[in-house]
Amino acid sequence: MKVGNVVGTVVSTINIPLLEEHRLLLCDVQDVAGEPDGYTICIDVVDAGMGETVLILDEGNSARQILGLETGAIRAVIVGVVDELYIDGELREVI
Amino acid sequence: MQLARVLGSVVATEKAEGLEGVRFLVIQPLDKRQEPVGGTVVAADAVQMAGSGELVYFVSSREAAEALPVRFVPVDHAVVGIVDEVTLGVET
8 A cells, every 4th residue: 555645636427337436536646755756546435635645555456345346447546544644753744 | 547648549450369349549648737757558448439639547457457348358558537627736
């Protein structure tokens, strides 16, 4: 899993059926210094809000397990909203 | 999943088994501000209607094949949606 920040939304009407039921959020992925290191478009299952620091799962089998699916082209899912983040024993500011 | 711009299509008559009827697109991956990042890749078109110039999003690796009718096929990128709108909020 990765720590990231919700920075945007993606709206799409033409897509594979599986994605019609889900909200898509664009998330920056954080590196160890807390700086953005790429991004990923995620399915949101925890109702994360804009700007929030979140936990991103980026693995297909786990993603399908969370959504209760046997098959499906999904990988990135927001699985948690981060309350506190400690790096080297220091509390990192989260939104 | 990442954003990409469709640049063109690839036609191949001889293909691996299971890929019959699958459309292939040449796509340019984009960063979140829709600027090109990295080289172009060929992706299967799972929505069957993405065309040149369109903003799409795609899934990579094993999950790409999951988007297609035959699931166990040699595909590593698949376009899974056409983007209507990207809204960027706060910057981090």
